[in-house]
Amino acid sequence: MTGQSGDGGDLFDDIGTAQRSNPPMPSPSAPLAVRMRPTSLEEVVGQDHLLGERSPLRRLIAGSGGSSVLLYGPPGTGKTTMASLISQATGGSFEALSALSAGVKEVRAVIDVARRRLIQGQQTVLFIDEVHRFSKTQQDALLDAVENRIVLLVAATTENPSFSVVAPLLSRSLVLQLRSLTDDDIKDVVARAVADPRGLDGSVELSEEALDHLVAVAGGDARRALTALEASADGSDGETVTVADVEAAIDRAAVRYDRSGDQHYDVTSAFIKSMRGSDVDAALHYLARMLSAGEDPRFIARRLMIHASEDVGMADPTALQTAVAAAQVVQLVGMPEAKLALAQATIHIATAPKSGSVTSALGAAMTDISSGKAGAVPSHLRDGHYAGAKKLGNAVGYRFPHDDPDGVLAQQYAPDTLVGVDYYLPTDHGFERELGPRVGRLRSIVRGLAGRARRR
Numbered sequence: 232m233t234g235q236s237g238d239g240g241d242l243f244d245d246i247g248t249a250q251r252s253n254p255p256m257p258s259p260s261a262p263l264a265v266r267m268r269p270t271s272l273e274e275v276v277g278q279d280h281l282l283g284e285r286s287p288l289r290r291l292i293a294g295s296g297g298s299s300v301l302l303y304g305p306p307g308t309g310k311t312t313m314a315s316l317i318s319q320a321t322g323g324s325f326e327a328l329s330a331l332s333a334g335v336k337e338v339r340a341v342i343d344v345a346r347r348r349l350i351q352g353q354q355t356v357l358f359i360d361e362v363h364r365f366s367k368t369q370q371d372a373l374l375d376a377v378e379n380r381i382v383l384l385v386a387a388t389t390e391n392p393s394f395s396v397v398a399p400l401l402s403r404s405l406v407l408q409l410r411s412l413t414d415d416d417i418k419d420v421v422a423r424a425v426a427d428p429r430g431l432d433g434s435v436e437l438s439e440e441a442l443d444h445l446v447a448v449a450g451g452d453a454r455r456a457l458t459a460l461e462a463s464a465d466g467s468d469g470e471t472v473t474v475a476d477v478e479a480a481i482d483r484a485a486v487r488y489d490r491s492g493d494q495h496y497d498v499t500s501a502f503i504k505s506m507r508g509s510d511v512d513a514a515l516h517y518l519a520r521m522l523s524a525g526e527d528p529r530f531i532a533r534r535l536m537i538h539a540s541e542d543v544g545m546a547d548p549t550a551l552q553t554a555v556a557a558a559q560v561v562q563l564v565g566m567p568e569a570k571l572a573l574a575q576a577t578i579h580i581a582t583a584p585k586s587g588s589v590t591s592a593l594g595a596a597m598t599d600i601s602s603g604k605a606g607a608v609p610s611h612l613r614d615g616h617y618a619g620a621k622k623l624g625n626a627v628g629y630r631f632p633h634d635d636p637d638g639v640l641a642q643q644y645a646p647d648t649l650v651g652v653d654y655y656l657p658t659d660h661g662f663e664r665e666l667g668p669r670v671g672r673l674r675s676i677v678r679g680l681a682g683r684a685r686r687r
Contacts, residue, residue, distance in 0.1 A: 275309060299377050305389060324345075330363070331361060655670065
């Protein structure tokens with residue numbers, strides 16, 4: 232359920248390389264997020280896709296699995312919680328290392344201790360936080376211990392392990408991807424913390440508006456939500472924590488933005504129209520508004536990819552490349568760093584020359600299809616790679632363009648009913664200024680003497 236916000240460790244910030252049997256129960260003075268760490272599988276919120284009845288992770292937490300695991304996901308999704316529950320289930324000793332402070336020496340020291348314990352029949356669960364920060368040498372130092380089950384490794388990373396963990400360690404471990412918690416998950420986490428004796432024990436109530444703001448601030452990170460809740464409750468003058476208390480505690484105004492209501496559609500529409508209208512500053516404002524409200528960055532990335540083609544198109548073909556790259560950054564790097572890539576793509580699309588020719592061209596072609604103007608594929612273009620094809624006239628007479636010095640020659644490609652129809656009409660904006668004359672020359676060559684194009 233819980234995990235630490237940011238790139239640091241999830242929950243065991245105070246754990247170094249000291250030996251311990253199981254993580255101790257937190258003291259009443261510990262941070263709320265630590266006190267509310269799940270102590271059983273029933274308290275885990277989210278990650279249903281990994282906790283099915285016979286799933287490897289559930290078996291590990293139940294103490295019946297023996298595979299090492301790499302837990303990959305955003306902060307605050309439960310990576311350290313899973314490690315703690317696995318340790319409790321195995322009844323073994325728990326060791327935690329942080330890749331931010333531990334080196335090969337510390338890794339080998341833990342393995343030596345684990346080897347001695349194993350002789351006595353005791354399993355060691357080794358939790359390594361931010362494993363992607365380990366060097367190749369540090370990761371290689373784990374291989375023998377993992378392969379021979381001297382330790383049961385539970386490693387956590389916020390980065391895609393396919394790019395940050397050495398292949399031998401990947402092959403010896405199960406890779407399980409945790410997902411950001413949903414709004415409903417975060418609400419459950421907050422509600423439990425308000426009522427639970429380990430948490431606020433019902434000492435305050437939470438207004439609906441304050442709860443919504445906490446959910447937006449969390450961005451799918453349970454630790455962030457609980458940290459903000461604790462600060463808000465400490466700063467509240469009354470028995471009810473209001474949105475003003477939350478704003479004051481975290482120094483961030485509530486953004487009036489309902490991700491399932493009118494504000495979502497209004498702000499999204501304004502974002503799109505600002506990019507289309509080349510107002511880069513307004514586009515950045517609406518982007519920041521969505522991000523501040525906790526909008527799913529994948530949703531934003533999808534809109535950017537769509538409008539790179541819809542509103543820019545061939546006037547600047549690199550806009551789509553930038554948008555796709557931003558979507559990959561969202562997937563591979565995650566938030567908050569991916570915000571920069573989304574901003575870069577927004578700026579690119581907003582400042583690029585605009586053309587709706589891609590949309591118009593496809594729309595015109597689809598209109599003809601829907602009105603029945605499909606026509607038979609010319610026989611010389613049909614598949615000729617099967618017995619009897621040539622007897623049917625398939626592929627007979629096809630001219631291979633690469634045999635021509637210019638790489639283009641006269642030949643009918645469209646069905647008979649659509650010969651000479653122009654779907655793509657380049658503008659004189661950006662790259663299409665150069666592309667337009669080329670398209671005209673290509674049509675005149677392909678269509679030959681009978682190729683006088685009739686405009687739609």
